[in-house]
Amino acid sequence: MSPDIFLQNVANSITLGSLYALIAIGYTMVYGIIRLINFAHADLLMVAAYIAFYGMLVFTLPWYISFAIAIVLTTLLGVTIERVAYRPLRSAPRISVLISAIGVSFLLQNLGIVALGARPKPFPRPDDLVWNIQLGNVSFLSLTILIPVVTIILLLMVTFMVKKTKMGIAMRAVSRDFETSSLMAVNVNKVIGATFAVGSALAAIGGIMWSMQYPQVDPLMGLFPGLKCFIAAVMGGIGSIPGAMIGGFILGICEVMLVAFMPELSGYRDAFAFVVLILILLFRPGGILGENVVEKV
């Protein structure tokens, strides 16, 4: 492999890793607080991408306004989903909540197919954000730099919020113990709603950047990135925000490099993440940064 192609792959893997990391943070926050794999998280990516797509193409809004609308609407949708489909089941068996989450996810996907058509559509790349950069023999898109930078800024913001603000402290308290924190005058419902809002906003930003990087949108576009980002969150240690970041980067880098160094395995690319997940769950179920929790009777 020539150094140029290697550098190209490094750039690709960092971009993919940042996207995974960004989406994984949403999974890890929601799982950390209500112990639920929010299957619908993956479809929020798709919703955000479509809103941005329609905003730019159909309503011919400037990109920043359509992106802002997409983020706001997706956040509202995420909070609504929690309100309607998860909150009534909070005292129900965990399997019921999971089934509900899967149901929401399938509803969004199928509504997407019905309302928007199953055929993939090309996503317009705003000229202000995407241009080519030529460095010696390596040419790459500005997104290669933009996406990791945005990811790191958002990560710092979320970490600050969780560590320093009142809401963040409440989130950590609720994730430790529901009942005790409600006795300490924490409004549990509000905190959970806020967690979903932050997670959904991150998913929306992830979805928009995803569809700029791989410029097409289709109703099932969230499915595989969603599963892989959940895997990234598990890898890093579920519930841990830096863990999600590390997991996302490792997964993105491994995936791109696997295909780059062993092209004959490219058909197995999507299986790779699952193999990693199963190995992690078997040998270090707590993930890289997580702690192994023993269930109390």
Next chain:
Amino acid sequence: MDKHAKLKFILTLLVVLVSFGALYIAQGTMNSFYIRVLNLAAIYAILALSLNLILGFTGMFSLGHAGFMCIGSYVAGILTMSPASKEIIYFMEPIHPLLANVQWPILPAILLGGIIAALFGFMIGFPALRLRDDYLAIATLGFAEIIRIVVTNVIPITNGALGLKNIPSVDSLLVYWGCAIVTLIVLMRIINSSWGYAFKAIRDNEIAAQAMGINIFKHKLLSFTIGAFFAGIAGALMAFLITSIDPTMYRFTFTFQILLIVVLGGMGSLSGSVIAAVIFSILMEVLRFVEQPMNLLGLEISGIPGMRMVIFSLGLLLIILFYRRGLMGTNEFNWNWVLNRLGIKTSHQGKRGEAN
């Protein structure tokens, strides 16, 4: 001893005989479309029963059913296709010489499909069943995807993404419903055996079950393997029903449909699963109209493809939010209920009746 045991046994026997008679008559008189829908219902029933054993009776949230089904379909398909059609279909890469000339009869192929799926169930269950709840769900989903991706990539055996065509077609109601009834009876025997009690104990409280001396891992593995076996059988039947299969059929979406049937019928009710499977496959056909153009009060509505799945996912959500027990909850169809309705007093404890 139940004084009505004899009566119930006779009734059960009668139901079985009548249903086989009905199947025989239906085979001769119904048109092939209805027969196909009924056969599909039988396959869904087997799938729902086997997932219910894992999910409803043992409390393990497995999302790997489509993978086991995929294995069953491919095993049965490869074993029964004629050597001539194999030569035509495998044009990307020739078929593995060991498989080129085998051509088995239908029933052993179905059985082997189930056995190989069970083998995979055992191998997957061994590592995965140490996990619980959502971790188990995502791990089994991952295994199912891995199976599908491997099937897409080992071209000399599975013909890759092109799939298999010209699998011998079977349209006999007796084969499909025969398998479904055998599945139901076997699972009923298991549920009412000491294994079944152990499964239910694990579902209700794993730690308490362990304290009572139940070997949790062994019983979970057992339940998972049996479930995989019947999923493989259903997969094999699916191959004979639709005669051409390819890996994209066995996506996660398929597991979702089975999950829907299990939840609709009631997690922990075998008869519920059968009833829900029949309802689901009939609804699938009845609701076809929403995807076709129609005229509503003088209003032209063009058909919306994909609308059926919207209705079904909405249905799943509504059931899980407002009617979590499903049609049957954890109850079974039983003769005591019927006899009491008819005014015959029975002792409260009775054997569970045949549901069909």
